[in-house]
Amino acid sequence: MSISDTLATLSITLPTPAAPAGAYIPVxxxxxxxxxxxxxxxxxxxxxxxxxxxxxxxxxxxxQSAKLCVINALAALNAELGSLDxxxxxxxxxVYVNSAAGFTDQAQVANxxxxxxxxxxxxKGLHTRVAxxxxxxxxxxxxxxxITAAYK
Amino acid sequence: MSISDTLATLSITLPTPAAPAGAYIPVxxxxxxxxxxxxxxxxxxxxxxxxxxxxxxxxxxxxQSAKLCVINALAALNAELGSLDxxxxxxxxxVYVNSAAGFTDQAQVANxxxxxxxxxxxxKGLHTRVAxxxxxxxxxxxxxxxITAAYK
Amino acid sequence: MSISDTLATLSITLPTPAAPAGAYIPVxxxxxxxxxxxxxxxxxxxxxxxxxxxxxxxxxxxxQSAKLCVINALAALNAELGSLDxxxxxxxxxVYVNSAAGFTDQAQVANxxxxxxxxxxxxKGLHTRVAxxxxxxxxxxxxxxxITAAYK
Numbered sequence: 001m002s003i004s005d006t007l008a009t010l011s012i013t014l015p016t017p018a019a020p021a022g023a024y025i026p027v028x029x030x031x032x033x034x035x036x037x038x039x040x041x042x043x044x045x046x047x048x049x050x051x052x053x054x055x056x057x058x059x060x061x062x063x064q065s066a067k068l069c070v071i072n073a074l075a076a077l078n079a080e081l082g083s084l085d086x087x088x089x090x091x092x093x094x095v096y097v098n099s100a101a102g103f104t105d106q107a108q109v110a111n112x113x114x115x116x117x118x119x120x121x122x123x124k125g126l127h128t129r130v131a132x133x134x135x136x137x138x139x140x141x142x143x144x145x146x147i148t149a150a151y152k
Numbered sequence: 153m154s155i156s157d158t159l160a161t162l163s164i165t166l167p168t169p170a171a172p173a174g175a176y177i178p179v180x181x182x183x184x185x186x187x188x189x190x191x192x193x194x195x196x197x198x199x200x201x202x203x204x205x206x207x208x209x210x211x212x213x214x215x216q217s218a219k220l221c222v223i224n225a226l227a228a229l230n231a232e233l234g235s236l237d238x239x240x241x242x243x244x245x246x247v248y249v250n251s252a253a254g255f256t257d258q259a260q261v262a263n264x265x266x267x268x269x270x271x272x273x274x275x276k277g278l279h280t281r282v283a284x285x286x287x288x289x290x291x292x293x294x295x296x297x298x299i300t301a302a303y304k
Numbered sequence: 305m306s307i308s309d310t311l312a313t314l315s316i317t318l319p320t321p322a323a324p325a326g327a328y329i330p331v332x333x334x335x336x337x338x339x340x341x342x343x344x345x346x347x348x349x350x351x352x353x354x355x356x357x358x359x360x361x362x363x364x365x366x367x368q369s370a371k372l373c374v375i376n377a378l379a380a381l382n383a384e385l386g387s388l389d390x391x392x393x394x395x396x397x398x399v400y401v402n403s404a405a406g407f408t409d410q411a412q413v414a415n416x417x418x419x420x421x422x423x424x425x426x427x428k429g430l431h432t433r434v435a436x437x438x439x440x441x442x443x444x445x446x447x448x449x450x451i452t453a454a455y456k
Contacts, residue, residue, distance in 0.1 A: 021411045023418035024433040028395050030454050031183060031335060035396050038434030091180050092187050096436055099288040106290045107173045114175035129176040130190030130298050132248055133288030136403040136437030138410045146434050150182050183335060243332050244339050251440040258442045259325045266327035281328040282342030282450050284400055285440030302334050 003084035006120055007074075014075040018042055021138070026076035033091070034080060034149045039072040040141040041065040049142035054103025057142050063112025066095060069145035070113045074120070077149060086151040090117050090127040094146040099133030106131040113145055155236035158272055159226075166227040170194055173290070178228035185243070186232060186301045191224040192293040193217040201294035206255025209294050215264025218247060221297035222265045226272070229301060238303040242269050242279040246298040251285030258283040265297055307388035310424055311378075318379040322346055325442070330380035337395070338453045340380055344445040345372040353446035358407025361446050367416025370399060373449035374417045378424070381453060390455040394421050394431040398450040403437030410435040417449055 007014065017026055020037060028035045041049040041064075049065035051057055057065070078084050095110035097103075110131035117125035137144050159166065169178055172189060180187045193201040193216075201217035203209055209217070230236050247262035249255075262283035269277035289296050311318065321330055324341060332339045345353040345368075353369035355361055361369070382388050399414035401407075414435035421429035441448050 020433070022415040022433070023422050023430075024397065025430045026432070028393065028430075028432045030337070030393060030395055033182070035432045035452075037432040038436075089180065089182060091182055093176065094434070101288070103288055104290060104292045106288070111174040118175050126175075126177045126180075128178070128180045128187045128189040129172070129174065130246070130296065131290055132190075132286050132296065133290075134436050135287035135439035136405070136407055136410070138408060138435055138437075140408045144434065144436065148187075185334070241332065241334060243334055245328065249440075253440070255440055256442060256444045258440070263326040270327050278327075278329050278332075280330070280332045280339045280341040281324070281326065282398070282448065283442055284342075284438050284448065285442075287439035300339075 003120060010119060012071060014078055017076045017079050027080040032151055034077055034151055036073045036076055036147045038144045038146050039069040040138065040144055041068040042072060043068060047139055047141055050140045051142060052098050052100040053109055053142055054100030059105055059108050062097060062109035062142055065142040066109055066112035066145060067116045069143055070116050073145060073147045081151055087121060087149050088124060088152050089150040090121060090125050090147065091150055092148040093127045093129045095131040096134040096137060096144040098137045098142050103133065106133050155272060162271060164223060166230055169228045169231050179232040184303055186229055186303055188225045188228055188299045190296045190298050191221040192291065192296055193220040194224060195220060199291055199293055202292045203294060204250050204252040205261055205294055206252030211257055211260050214249060214261035214294055217294040218261055218264035218297060219268045221295055222268050225297060225299045233303055239273060239301050240276060240304050241302040242273060242277050242299065243302055244300040245279045245281045247283040248286040248289060248296040250289045250294050258285050307424060314423060316375060318382055321380045321383050331384040336455055338381055338384060338455055340377045340451045342448045342450050343373040343376040344442065344448055345369040346376060347372060351443055351445055354444045355446060356402050356404040357413055357446055358404030363409055363412050366401060366413035366446055369446040370413055370416035370449060371420045373447055374420050377449060377451045385455055391425060391453050392428060392456050393454040394425060394429050394451065395454055396452040397431045397433045399435040400438040400441060400448040402441045402446050407437065410437050
């Protein structure tokens with residue numbers, strides 16, 4: 001099954017990649033490695049999840065926010081590579097959670113991204129990960145995510 | 153001298169790698185580069201150092217916490233590669249310090265990790281580094297560490 | 305035009321790279337990729353921009369701080385490679401902004417670094433980026449920056 005078929009099965013439509021909010025680009029490829037810029041939980045051109053997880057947002061919303069960041073990362077990657085079927089491995093996932101004071105369940109929030117990558121890519125989606133609590137995130141996003149992927 | 157001999161000399165026993173706390177894996181290898189997931193200061197299955205460095209933990213404890221994170225990273229790397237003698241270079245060390253308000257000695261805390269890598273790997277352990285203060289860390293760990301290493 | 309000519313046109317003199325504040329080194333190269341250690345806004349041997357952007361420092365100062373971090377990164381890279389003309393691509397820019405509570409314009413601060421990279425390297429300076437708010441940074445620096453670059 002192609003990745004686009006898998007996404008259809010999951011009822012996911014990749015959006016048109018958002019233009020970067022500055023003098024940078026969405027993806028740089030080097031040595032068959034795709035470096036994707038930090039992604040925010042944007043849907044339909046605006047932020048869907050804002051504020052601090054643990055006070056303004058629940059863990060469940062944080063997980064949805066993390067998943068939405070991944071969808072935006074995949075949209076950028078798809079636009080760069082032409083097809084997500086070229087992806088041979090998700091190498092690294094960095095999950096930054098806009099965290100309320102005392103909130104320490106960043107790993108649970110990050111699972112919203114990790115589980116989705118596994119659903120989309122199967123074993124190729126098994127990645128290394130770091131999850132952290134950020135003091136503040138751009139535009140008050142609830143989560144920000146960076147993905148590095150190998151492709152052929 | 154092999155790395156395992158060096159570790160023995162330093163009285164370090166590598167633990168059995170902890171299972172990841174989510175749908176990710178401890179190490180991904182690509183292009184002879186090993187990407188290791190974020191490591192916490194876990195010993196004997198539980199967190200040894202928790203809370204904010206600069207208030208709940210001293211700099212010295214923060215350094216021990218950073219060293220313990222490195223030990224766990226090396227355990228994961230050893231399990232993946234079969235032997236740490238395959239490591240040709242520690243490329244990058246990322247040190248996240250759970251920081252009390254106003255605590256700015258993250259570099260001193262990170263030295264607990266950097267010095268240990270030098271002890272274990274000699275010149276192959278000379279790495280680039282970034283040290284940051286995190287607002288919160290998973291499970292309230294005092295430090296979290298990410299290592300990227302080259303191997304043959 | 306060589307990069308050193310471009311820097312001269314921009315009235316930029318690369319400083320002597322600062323010695324790392326710990327048991328690490330400024331640059332590691334691997335697979336024609338240069339990994340540069342986290343850089344602080346140091347000028348003439350001391351920090352020029354300290355404190356939190358959004359309260360103690362303006363966005364404009366934060367942008368200058370980010371640019372200064374990049375200058376220090378380029379100084380380290382130049383010392384390692386012998387010439388910045390070897391750089392074929394700026395791959396990744398990580399911008400950590402020491403952020404006041406509620407400050408969410410990290411992307412604007414990061415543009416101080418991104419725009420400068422574009423001025424110096426042209427299209428080779430078009431990079432991927434992540435911008436984050438840090439709770440605290442080493443020595444109370446206003447910004448800290450990590451750059452990864454490809455070279456030939």
